[in-house]
Amino acid sequence: MSNSPLKVAVIGMGGIGHTHANCYKEDALSELVCVCDLNKTKADEAAEKFGVPAFYAVKEVLHAHPELDIIDVTTSGFENGSWHYEPVMQALDAGKHVLTEKPISNDIHEAREMVRVAAHKGLYLGCNLNHFFSGPADKARELIADDKIGEQVYAMSKVGFNGSAITPSMVDKDSRWQMPYSHAKAFLTHPFSVMRHFGGNVTHIQAFMDKPGARRQSSDLMLSIQSIHMRFENGSVGYLLSQRGDAHFGLGGWWSYELAGTKGTFCIENCVEKLTYWTKDKEPEITDTGVTDFGATFPIRIHAFLEDVTNGVPREHLRASGRDALATMEYIFAAIDSYESGGQIVRPNALPPYHGDVSIIH
């Protein structure tokens, strides 16, 4: 267990890089050492804002600050994930723990490789799967731990972006969103991470994807609607519905997740706001957090990563790990496979096993 704050560099100073840097500045477990962006203006502006030096390449960061403990990668890229691999691998090669933004990668082979290398080197690789770091998620874990849900029966997740059918967003022809699976790859990592966090591994996936007429007419390539049916390892079933600005969400708002079991059911609404718990013959119990800003998930998630690294938890106990992020990408690629084969059932690729750390066997 380390006593001094963990030394952190943030790579990629877009909006999310600023959010992460702010979290490190505010957290007693970390010290923000420097920021980095290939774009000099962005790096310099962030450096001035946070009062730390600017760098313009990861290798310069690693060379100038060999004392760093954590490299936080907040780059983006095609499908919001293609620029994660290179900086993550540079950091792992230098023996640094890494927190990367989601999706871990838009390329399943790169995602597998990052997880493999981190495991091989015994380093922590975390991913910012922040949607289950909230007050309602804490309450949900408490209900499960107190056996108030019972045997899992079904799970449902409905999450995406509110919008209108006549003005679809992101149809800009030059946008890097102009790829068929950009919404699926960039975004579904979140609901899948929540569904797996509470419901366990998924063994079977069947998917349909589409886009509404307005997107078709404007030659928007992105498949913005996903309807995904699944079976969990524990035998229960699940359903995930996502859409990117084609309609307005009804009950539960932009983010809802419901888990039902033989003893009770909970539903989280708007991610951070509210949890309702139902059980037979009782009035529903409502936990209203008073929080409406989804941004509240970032400091909680980042603090959890800092705690896990500080405490030196066994790698398999790292919360929202790279392996957890890989699981969500395996599900997304299975969903794409299913869609491309007309709705066939696909079994996602198995995750790499944990082999354990021989140094802790007495």
Ligand SMILES: NC(=O)c1ccc[n+]([C@@H]2O[C@H](COP(=O)([O-])OP(=O)(O)OC[C@H]3O[C@@H](n4cnc5c(N)ncnc54)[C@H](O)[C@@H]3O)[C@@H](O)[C@H]2O)c1
């Ligand atoms: N977890 C969440 O809730 C959440 C929400 C929104 C976005 N995101 C994710 O956060 C990431 C960043 O999003 P954003 O909107 O800030 O992106 P952005 O494109 O605005 O910023 C990324 C920055 O990274 C820089 N960059 C790219 N490659 C680099 C490299 N090798 N070295 C140094 N700098 C490099 C770019 O110049 C750019 O300034 C994305 O992966 C996105 O999916 C997560």
